Amino acid sequence: MIATQPTKKELSLGFLGVGWIGRNRMEAILNNTGAKAAAITEPDSENCDAAKKSAKNAILKTSSEALFAEKDLDGIVIATPSAMHAQQSMEALKAGKAVFCQKPLGRTAEEVEQVVAASREANKLLSVDLSxxxxxxxxxxxxxxxxxxxxxxxxxxxxxxxxxxxxxxxxxxxxxxxxxxxxxxxxxxxxxxxxxxxxxxxxxxxxxxxxxxxxxxxxxxxxxxxxxxxxxxxxxxxxxxxxxxxxxxxxxxxxxxxxxxxxxxxxxxxxxxxxxxxxxxxxxxxxxxxxxxxxxxWSGRAGVVWVENLLENDTFDEKTATQFIKTAQVIDRIYGR
CATH class of the missing domain: 3.30.360.10 (Dihydrodipicolinate Reductase; domain 2)
Structure with missing residues (x-):
């Protein structure tokens, strides 16, 4: 009997927002890992067309809800305007997906704490693009x-x-x-x-x-x-x-x-x-x-590291999640909140 090397699972990812930054992060992940772009949600048709050049087999989903409902996705990469980050991250985590989000994770420390709580509850890895x-x-x-x-x-x-x-x-x-x-x-x-x-x-x-x-x-x-x-x-x-x-x-x-x-x-x-x-x-x-x-x-490397971490262990990371909260709390104090 011939011993075979165990093969690492191919990660299937969804990309929410593929404007300039989202597309850059997607291309870095596709070019440097074995992950595939399975689904994309993006309201701008030109951005969609540009993203499809790199992710030819990705299906287009018309809403974030439809994207998060895709059963086979292991993780979601979020590159939308800041006001949407916290809510979209929480929804993705509640749907059982790991999350890689552009900064800021939330507009306030309270929003960041809510996302971290969702990550803990879902026991899914949460990362932020602190590039x-x-x-x-x-x-x-x-x-x-x-x-x-x-x-x-x-x-x-x-x-x-x-x-x-x-x-x-x-x-x-x-x-x-x-x-x-x-x-x-x-x-x-x-x-x-x-x-x-x-x-x-x-x-x-x-x-x-x-x-x-x-x-x-x-x-x-x-x-x-x-x-x-x-x-x-x-x-x-x-x-x-x-x-x-x-x-x-x-x-x-x-x-x-x-x-x-x-x-x-x-x-x-x-x-x-x-x-x-x-x-x-x-x-x-x-x-x-x-x-x-x-x-x-280095551009996009944080996303590549997230994928590598996902392959090793896709569960909640208390240490880094606590760091996101501490940074957000300092920023709140800078703004007198």
């Missing part, structure tokens, strides 16, 4: 910190300036977006900082939020396009965030996360204003050591 975690450059910084190479971290500087800002009007409506540049951009860097510091409790948050240079006191009419936030952890670590849309930065974007420790420093930063090219550096006194430089095809 910068999966860049080679940030992984090098994270590993440097975890190995203790720069000592105990006492300060973190986070910067994300986007000279353009979103091109869809719903981003500028807090009821639909949950917030402005902090919710859109800052969430990534807050996650990177908290993750690297093992998610300490944040004991103090002071935020200054602006719209077109005027300090915001209400979000009824406007969301912030510039934010300066000072946070202090339970270990008295200073975490400072500055982020913006449409700022005159002299380049397309400035994206940096720099960690200062008792033995040195480490930094993740974009190169020449790029949204895609990143390097990692380690500092000792006046000396700079380059850890990672481009190229790195």
């Amino acid at each position: 910068y975690r999966y860049t080679k450059a940030f992984k090098a910084v994270y590993d440097t910190i975890q190995k203790g190479e720069i000592g105990d971290i006492f300060a973190v500087d986070l910067t994300f300036h986007n000279a353009y800002g979103p091109d869809k009007e719903w981003f500028y409506d807090i009821k639909r977006s949950g917030g402005g540049c902090v919710m859109d951009l800052g969430i990534h860097l807050i996650d990177l900082a908290l993750w690297s510091l093992d998610f300490p409790e944040i004991k103090d948050v002071q935020s200054r939020l602006y719209h077109k240079g005027q300090k915001l006191t209400s979000f009824e009419e406007h969301v912030e396009d510039f934010a300066s936030v000072a946070m202090t952890s339970e270990k008295d670590q200073a975490i400072n965030l500055e982020c913006s849309w449409h700022v005159s930065a002299g380049k397309d974007a400035i994206i940096e996360a720099t960690f200062y420790g008792t033995k040195g420093g480490a930094s993740f930063k974009n190169i020449n204003g790029s949204f895609y090219d990143f390097k990692a550096e380690k500092y000792h006194g006046t000396q700079t050591e380059t850890l990672v430089t481009p190229p790195d095809e």
